[in-house]
Amino acid sequence: MSFFGFDTTLPRDRAAPSERRGIFETPDPFAEVARARAAGFQGGDDDDDEVIDFEDTYDGLGDQLDDDQDAFNDDTFGDDLGAPPVGKDFDFFGKTAQVADAIGEEQIRYSLQKPRAPPAAAVTADIAADPAVTAAAGKPKRTGYEKYSDPGYIPDLQAKSSVWGVQKKQDPTPFMMAQAQAQAQAQAQAQAQAQAQAQAQAQAQAQAQAQAQAKKMLSLEEVEAQLRRYPSALPGQVPVSLPQSMPEPAHPLQRAQMPPLPEGFAQLPPELLHAQFAKGVPPPAQLLHQPPMVPEPYPLAPHAPNMPMHLLQNANMPPQHMGPPQRQMMPPGGPRAQQQQPPPPPQNMRGNNAQLPVITNPQQLMHLSEEQRVAYLMEDAKRAKRNHKIFLLSKGNGLMTPQDKNFITRIQLQQLVAAAGNVVDSDSEAVLAEDFYYQVYSQIRGAPRQHPHQPLGHFAQTYLLQTGNRLGGHGNRRQFQNADNHMQRMQQQVQRAVEAAKAKPKNKQLIIEGSLGKISFGNAKAPKPMLNLKRPESSEGGKSFKKPQTDLSLSDRKSILTNIESVYSTLMEMEDMERTMPPPPDENDPEAIQKHMEWRQNVRSLNQKLWRELKVMEPIVPNTNTPHPFIAFLSYPKGKKAIPRIFRHIDQEQRVTILTMIVVHLDTLDVVRRAQPVPGETQPSLAVREAIDLFSQTVMPSLLGYVNEAPFNIIIGLLGLVIAQTHVQLVAKTRIGLGILTMLLSRAEIVKEADQASERDWQQWVEKFNVLFDTLEPTFADLFPSSINAGDDMYVWQFLAAVGIGASPDQQQRLVIAVKDRVMETVTYSKTLPADMASQRLGNVNLFMRAIGLDVELLG
Amino acid sequence: MLFFSFFKTLTNQTVTIELKNDIRIRGTLKSVDQYLNIKLDNVDVLDLDKYPHLSSVKNMFIRGSVVRYVMLPRSEVDIGLLEDATRREAANQAGKAK
Numbered sequence: 001m002s003f004f005g006f007d008t009t010l011p012r013d014r015a016a017p018s019e020r021r022g023i024f025e026t027p028d029p030f031a032e033v034a035r036a037r038a039a040g041f042q043g044g045d046d047d048d049d050e051v052i053d054f055e056d057t058y059d060g061l062g063d064q065l066d067d068d069q070d071a072f073n074d075d076t077f078g079d080d081l082g083a084p085p086v087g088k089d090f091d092f093f094g095k096t097a098q099v100a101d102a103i104g105e106e107q108i109r110y111s112l113q114k115p116r117a118p119p120a121a122a123v124t125a126d127i128a129a130d131p132a133v134t135a136a137a138g139k140p141k142r143t144g145y146e147k148y149s150d151p152g153y154i155p156d157l158q159a160k161s162s163v164w165g166v167q168k169k170q171d172p173t174p175f176m177m178a179q180a181q182a183q184a185q186a187q188a189q190a191q192a193q194a195q196a197q198a199q200a201q202a203q204a205q206a207q208a209q210a211q212a213q214a215k216k217m218l219s220l221e222e223v224e225a226q227l228r229r230y231p232s233a234l235p236g237q238v239p240v241s242l243p244q245s246m247p248e249p250a251h252p253l254q255r256a257q258m259p260p261l262p263e264g265f266a267q268l269p270p271e272l273l274h275a276q277f278a279k280g281v282p283p284p285a286q287l288l289h290q291p292p293m294v295p296e297p298y299p300l301a302p303h304a305p306n307m308p309m310h311l312l313q314n315a316n317m318p319p320q321h322m323g324p325p326q327r328q329m330m331p332p333g334g335p336r337a338q339q340q341q342p343p344p345p346p347q348n349m350r351g352n353n354a355q356l357p358v359i360t361n362p363q364q365l366m367h368l369s370e371e372q373r374v375a376y377l378m379e380d381a382k383r384a385k386r387n388h389k390i391f392l393l394s395k396g397n398g399l400m401t402p403q404d405k406n407f408i409t410r411i412q413l414q415q416l417v418a419a420a421g422n423v424v425d426s427d428s429e430a431v432l433a434e435d436f437y438y439q440v441y442s443q444i445r446g447a448p449r450q451h452p453h454q455p456l457g458h459f460a461q462t463y464l465l466q467t468g469n470r471l472g473g474h475g476n477r478r479q480f481q482n483a484d485n486h487m488q489r490m491q492q493q494v495q496r497a498v499e500a501a502k503a504k505p506k507n508k509q510l511i512i513e514g515s516l517g518k519i520s521f522g523n524a525k526a527p528k529p530m531l532n533l534k535r536p537e538s539s540e541g542g543k544s545f546k547k548p549q550t551d552l553s554l555s556d557r558k559s560i561l562t563n564i565e566s567v568y569s570t571l572m573e574m575e576d577m578e579r580t581m582p583p584p585p586d587e588n589d590p591e592a593i594q595k596h597m598e599w600r601q602n603v604r605s606l607n608q609k610l611w612r613e614l615k616v617m618e619p620i621v622p623n624t625n626t627p628h629p630f631i632a633f634l635s636y637p638k639g640k641k642a643i644p645r646i647f648r649h650i651d652q653e654q655r656v657t658i659l660t661m662i663v664v665h666l667d668t669l670d671v672v673r674r675a676q677p678v679p680g681e682t683q684p685s686l687a688v689r690e691a692i693d694l695f696s697q698t699v700m701p702s703l704l705g706y707v708n709e710a711p712f713n714i715i716i717g718l719l720g721l722v723i724a725q726t727h728v729q730l731v732a733k734t735r736i737g738l739g740i741l742t743m744l745l746s747r748a749e750i751v752k753e754a755d756q757a758s759e760r761d762w763q764q765w766v767e768k769f770n771v772l773f774d775t776l777e778p779t780f781a782d783l784f785p786s787s788i789n790a791g792d793d794m795y796v797w798q799f800l801a802a803v804g805i806g807a808s809p810d811q812q813q814r815l816v817i818a819v820k821d822r823v824m825e826t827v828t829y830s831k832t833l834p835a836d837m838a839s840q841r842l843g844n845v846n847l848f849m850r851a852i853g854l855d856v857e858l859l860g
Numbered sequence: 861m862l863f864f865s866f867f868k869t870l871t872n873q874t875v876t877i878e879l880k881n882d883i884r885i886r887g888t889l890k891s892v893d894q895y896l897n898i899k900l901d902n903v904d905v906l907d908l909d910k911y912p913h914l915s916s917v918k919n920m921f922i923r924g925s926v927v928r929y930v931m932l933p934r935s936e937v938d939i940g941l942l943e944d945a946t947r948r949e950a951a952n953q954a955g956k957a958k
Contacts, residue, residue, distance in 0.1 A: 433948070433952060434861045434865070435861060435864075435865045435868075436862075436865060436944075436945045436948050436949075437862060437865040437866050437869065437941060437942060437945035438864075438865040438866070438868045438869055439865075440941055440945075441869045441938055441941060442869070444938065444941070565947070568944075568947055569947060569951060572944060572947060572948065638943075641940070
């Protein structure tokens with residue numbers, strides 16, 4: 001029993017010794033080998049490698065074989081035994097097919113064999129023809145060139161007669177054997193041409209056997225066609241095959257080393273093969289002796305025709321790599337000059353090359369002087385080295401198309417975008433958000449835009465231009481069509497990336513995988529936060545004024561101002577909406593219609609929001625100290641300024657509502673209420689005057705704009721409201737109050753003159769007007785600012801004119817009586833004024849006088 | 861970025877800058893950057909007898925952090941627009957703070 005529990009009972013002859021041995025008795029490891037070797041020599045080529053006896057290991061599988069199933073043997077091994085005898089037109093393919101099986105078997109065995117074993121008789125006829133090789137096969141380190149060391153050696157030249165003759169020369173050298181295992185796999189992929197030479201190669205066929213059998217039915221023409229499909233190949237690591245196969249297309253080994261390439265890479269193989277040739281170029285000493293048996297053009301020649309391809313390939317490489325291929329063009333130059341002089345030292349490669357003869361026929365080498373030959377071979381070695389270098393550098397050439405590169409770039413950019421957080425939709429939006437004042441101001445005032453989106457946009461542009469050049473440079477035909485599209489996508493991508501980079505990074509913390517801490521970072525725009533506090537959502541101030549019913553708090557300054565601000569923000573939203581209005585929808589474009597509908601929906605909801613925030617519809621509470629929220633809204637300059645903007649975004653109904661609201665609250669309006677000068681003062685305080693000015697500049701035009709289009713019945717209703725709801729006398733003493741009254745009266749007059757008023761409406765109006773006139777009659781003289789020189793009284797004259805036009809002759813007379821004094825006063829006063837001011841004052845008076853059919857001129 | 865945006869519209873206007881050390885300088889605003897550093901040209905120092913060492917200075921670059929006031933020509937400021945820009949800025953800030 002073994003100490004390790006191995007089952008030691010199997011081989012009968014070994015059982016005894018192992019039992020005899022103790023644990024510490026060292027076995028002689030080589031004894032077995034020696035024994036096996038001896039056995040192997042005696043046992044023949046079948047199991048000479050085995051350590052144990054055949055009988056011991058035979059598992060009896062052979063007994064299970066079904067010997068009856070020979071039906072397809074002919075198919076498998078070929079039944080055409082009556083083929084013509086081997087000659088110069090040897091049926092290479094057919095023969096190969098016939099012995100394919102045997103080759104395969106031999107192959108496996110051969111590769112497993114010890115080198116010293118005689119080569120198997122697989123291709124016996126061929127090998128026997130060359131005893132030197134047979135002998136050489138025994139020494140693994142041999143290169144196969146030994147026989148050429150004799151300068152006089154001239155091998156059988158018939159090899160050149162046809163590429164198919166190659167097989168005559170080919171033989172399995174030890175060099176190949178060493179590679180056999182590694183290449184076996186690759187060769188399995190080799191195509192039919194590999195198979196064509198299988199006989200000569202005698203390698204790895206077992207693995208490729210299935211394939212080989214599938215393909216062996218190809219005719220010679222087919223095989224040739226396949227061969228031509230591949231660019232001419234130069235020999236690689238198989239020096240022995242060099243002489244014959246150099247000009248031959250597609251050496252199987254070389255094919256095998258390249259994985260099958262897709263169509264798009266058709267240009268690649270020559271490059272690789274060249275380079276491989278460079279790698280495998282034999283040492284000069286051997287080259288020297290080769291020429292005699294290589295009647296075909298020297299490898300240099302094949303290089304030249306391939307140049308364009310070379311260049312094309314190298315276009316992908318940095319410029320410094322362009323050098324070697326160019327230099328390769330040189331050798332054909334200057335053959336004559338060289339003949340006379342020995343080659344100069346090789347510091348000048350170009351010159352050197354130029355002076356060497358062009359060796360088109362290797363036999364020429366033989367006629368050169370020793371020096372020239374050495375120089376030539378040195379050149380050659382250098383070239384080989386260079387080619388090798390190119391090969392190493394160009395391994396990845398063309399694997400990625402420009403499109404692929406773009407694709408990768410886009411992925412990277414995408415990640416950049418994703419990492420940087422949210423993406424701003426469009427450039428202009430972002431600019432407007434960040435730089436609103438400048439952008440709009442520049443548009444309004446036409447300020448010089450020195451550098452619109454300077455820093456980053458410029459950068460992106462530069463980058464894109466660069467890419468464009470590169471693409472245009474050598475994109476192939478297919479890519480050309482896509483290039484534009486590609487560029488656009490790239491551009492978008494870059495823009496988004498740039499935007500994202502501009503935007504504050506959303507993730508301000510970086511957690512490196514595997515680390516315990518976090519790294520937070522910041523930039524100038526978003527400084528690194530020292531405290532990370534979450535603001536509770538509910539603490540926002542918006543809640544309080546969402547209640548439908550307004551309480552007292554609305555009257556206080558803060559809530560009013562908040563209201564105004566919310567109105568403004570809604571206004572700005574609406575203005576933004578206006579800017580982003582989609583183009584008028586096309587009937588046939590459901591998407592555009594959809595968009596438009598959505599936009600309209602948004603506008604509508606914003607309008608509702610604005611309307612709510614204005615609080616126009618708050619119930620009117622009579623007799624309270626708290627002003628109506630909308631009136632409070634109007635009491636702030638900000639609120640007044642908002643009116644024109646609001647009027648642009650609301651419909652007629654909402655406008656009339658606002659107007660009604662203002663008219664109803666006319667006497668509580670700050671500009672009316674506070675417009676009464678405090679006793680002792682000739683006019684209201686400066687702040688109030690400013691407020692009045694502002695009101696008449698902002699609110700009044702909006703109201704006037706509406707009133708000028710308002711239907712007559714609304715005018716009548718409004719006048720009725722003024723009379724019913726307000727202290728008309730008080731209101732009429734203020735500029736704003738008078739202004740609104742003037743507005744209504746003049747509109748009525750216009751309607752009347754245009755004959756748009758129905759008889760009934762007009763009756764109603766006259767009734768109301770009479771009430772107003774009667775109410776105001778006692779105070780007509782008091783409408784004016786107290787002192788004649790208190791300033792502008794034009795609005796009063798305008799009002800009086802409006803009253804005068806609409807008044808009956810009787811009323812007109814009463815009116816004249818009421819204001820007669822003021823008229824005379826003004827006329828007298830104007831005489832003391834400078835001419836222009838005087839004419840202005842008189843013009844104001846005349847406005848009224850003409851309304852009632854008079855003229856200041858009559859007053860003399 | 862509101863102030864940056866605002867000051868950009870004032871380039872090539874004459875402004876008066878008061879520094880935190882009370883020096884007041886009047887000059888043409890050439891450019892501003894995001895730190896509100898200011899480049900001034902055709903510089904006039906207002907109390908020149910107090911700061912004689914500045915008498916030969918014709919242009920200067922002022923670090924934004926040393927500026928106390930910038931006095932602007934009123935006509936060059938669009939107040940309504942500035943108000944709206946301020947509202948936007950406030951909204952942006954509020955959005956960012958969340």
